[in-house]
Structure formats: C-alpha cells, structure tokens
C-alpha cells in the first residue's frame with residue numbers, strides 16, 4: 671500500500687494559499703525592477719533573481735527589468751587603465767568611457783541577465799534606451815555645492831517612448847533594459863557612442879516606471895533599505911510619504927541620492943509604491959510582493975499613509 675503524503679504537502683499548500691490575496695491584487699500589474707550592479711556580484715543571487723522575475727511573469731504580473739552595472743563598468747575601465755570618477759553620485763563619463771559603459775551594460779551585463787531569464791523559457795528580450803527611441807536624453811550637468819559641473823556624456827532623460835516595451839509585455843516577454851539613452855542634441859547626430867548618453871540606472875528605472883504607469887517600482891540594492899542616519903546607524907526607515915522623502919533628500923549621500931530621487935519621481939507620477947529592498951536576500955522580490963513580511967523601505971504618494979502593502 672502506498673503511504674499517504676497529504677500531511678507533508680500541507681505547509682506547501684498553505685504557503686500557496688497565503689499568496690492568494692497578493693496574486694489577486696497584483697494580477698496584470700506592471701512592476702519595474704531595478705537590479706543594481708552591487709546586488710549582481712553573486713552567482714546564486716543572480717539565479718534567484720531570474721527565478722523571481724520569471725515567477726512574477728507566470729503569476730500574471732508584467733515585470734520589466736532595468737539593470738545597473740556600476741562596479742562592472744569600473745572593473746572594465748580599470749582593466750583598460752582608465753579612471754573611475756564620480757561626482758554627485760554620477761560617473762564622470764568621457765567619450766572613451768562612454769564606449770566602455772555601452773559595451774559593458776549592453777554587451778555584458780544585459781546579455782547575462784537575458785541568458786539567466788531565458789533558462790526558463792523564451793521570455794527575456796534585451797534592449798537599451800536607444801532601441802525604438804525608448805529613452806531620449808540631453809546633457810546633464812552635476813550640481814556640486816551650487817556649482818554647475820560638466821561630467822561628460824551623462825544624460826538627463828527628456829522623453830520616454832514606452833511603446834516597444836508595452837508591445838513586448840503584451841506579447842508575454844520580459845524586457846531587460848540597459849540605461850543608455852539616445853541624444854537629441856543637434857551636435858550629437860553622428861551614430862555610435864558619441865550620440866548616446868550614460869544614464870544612472872535608478873533614474874532610468876524610475877522614469878520608465880512612471881511612463882509605463884507601473885504599479886510598483888522596486889529597487890534592489892546592497893543594503894537593507896534607506897537607513898535613517900547612515901553611516902552612523904542601521905535603523906531602516908520602513909515607510910515614508912513622498913513629502914517626508916522630499917524633506918530628507920538634501921541630506922542623503924552618494925548611491926542613495928538617485929535611488930530616492932527616482933522613488934520620489936515615480937510616486938509623484940502615478941506609480942503606487944516605490945520600494946528599496948535588499949538584493950542580497952535571496953528571493954527578496956517574492957517576499958516583497960507575495961507576503962506581508964515586506965522588507966526594506968517603501969515610499970507612497972502623499973495621500974496614502976495607510977493600507978498598501
């Protein structure tokens with residue numbers, strides 16, 4: 671006689687059933703996920719990330735991945751004997767460095783993520799902001815202590831045409847996007863890297879989330895969330911409104927500046943929640959979307975202080 675297995679299977683069934691309200695709530699909704707270069711250094715984490723994104727897609731959500739690659743770009747510049755310098759959290763991008771940025775993001779990091787996602791089926795399609803005019807930018811100048819500083823080929827997004835991304839989503843695909851934008855400046859008409867800009871990946875993800883009318887922007891990084899008094903304490907701010915975040919922005923440092931500016935832009939432009947979560951925790955995306963054990967920092971629009979999770 672075959673022994674019954676119903677008791678051992680029950681906890682698994684409970685886990686699935688517990689996800690039901692979240693599955694219902696998020697069905698058909700667009701989620702833009704920014705995968706940061708620092709969260710991308712561990713092979714197992716990358717595989718778990720790909721599994722989570724594919725899970726979201728099969729659960730009926732519309733995930734879009736925007737990836738970073740700061741450490742990978744710096745490593746390649748170093749290999750070529752070129753310096754890595756940041757001003758106001760953004761890479762000083764010479765025309766020579768722009769070639770490297772484009773090659774590493776579109777040719778290396780994006781290809782790897784597309785490959786990992788496609789181990790689960792014909793799902794992921796890679797593109798950069800140049801493709802189908804997804805992202806157009808103009809030259810960005812850094813503001814360093816009130817001074818306008820030239821940081822080279824760094825772009826500020828002026829227009830997003832999300833048509834190609836929407837078409838891929840409608841076709842059941844997972845767009846994987848590198849944060850490089852085409853230039854519409856007149857002197858930049860020539861093809862090649864001289865006609866494109868390097869855009870911070872947090873900024874690009876936030877702008878895309880707003881343009882797509884996404885429900886959620888999720889930024890995966892290498893810390894637990896926004897620390898209240900970084901680097902002196904590791905107390906994470908779990909929830910804050912756009913207005914509260916706006917007041918904090920001038921005091922924030924380095925990598926958190928584009929992330930939190932991006933979260934603010936997203937929730938002020940129609941995105942329901944923007945979250946900064948710990949990409950070092952395996953399956954952090956699933957925990958965040960399908961359980962009430964949400965981790966990290968959640969930013970909500972001003973009117974919404976209660977209820978959302």
Ligand SMILES: Nc1ncnc2c1ncn2[C@@H]1O[C@H](COP(=O)(O)OP(=O)(O)O)[C@@H](O)[C@H]1O
Pocket residue numbers: 705706707708709738740890891892893895896897898899900922923924925926
């Ligand atoms: N208030 C803060 N809370 C958390 N991290 C902060 C804060 N201010 C600055 N940081 C720094 O920002 C870093 C994350 O940004 P970044 O290195 O650009 O990551 P990513 O590659 O994921 O985009 C953290 O590792 C931390 O060193």
Ligand SMILES: CC(=O)N[C@@H](CCC(=O)OP(=O)(O)O)C(=O)O
Pocket residue numbers: 705706707708737738739740741743759760761771824825849868869870871872
């Ligand atoms: C202008 C600018 O700074 N661009 C970034 C683009 C990559 C990025 O943002 O990667 P992370 O998300 O891993 O930091 C850079 O060149 O490093």
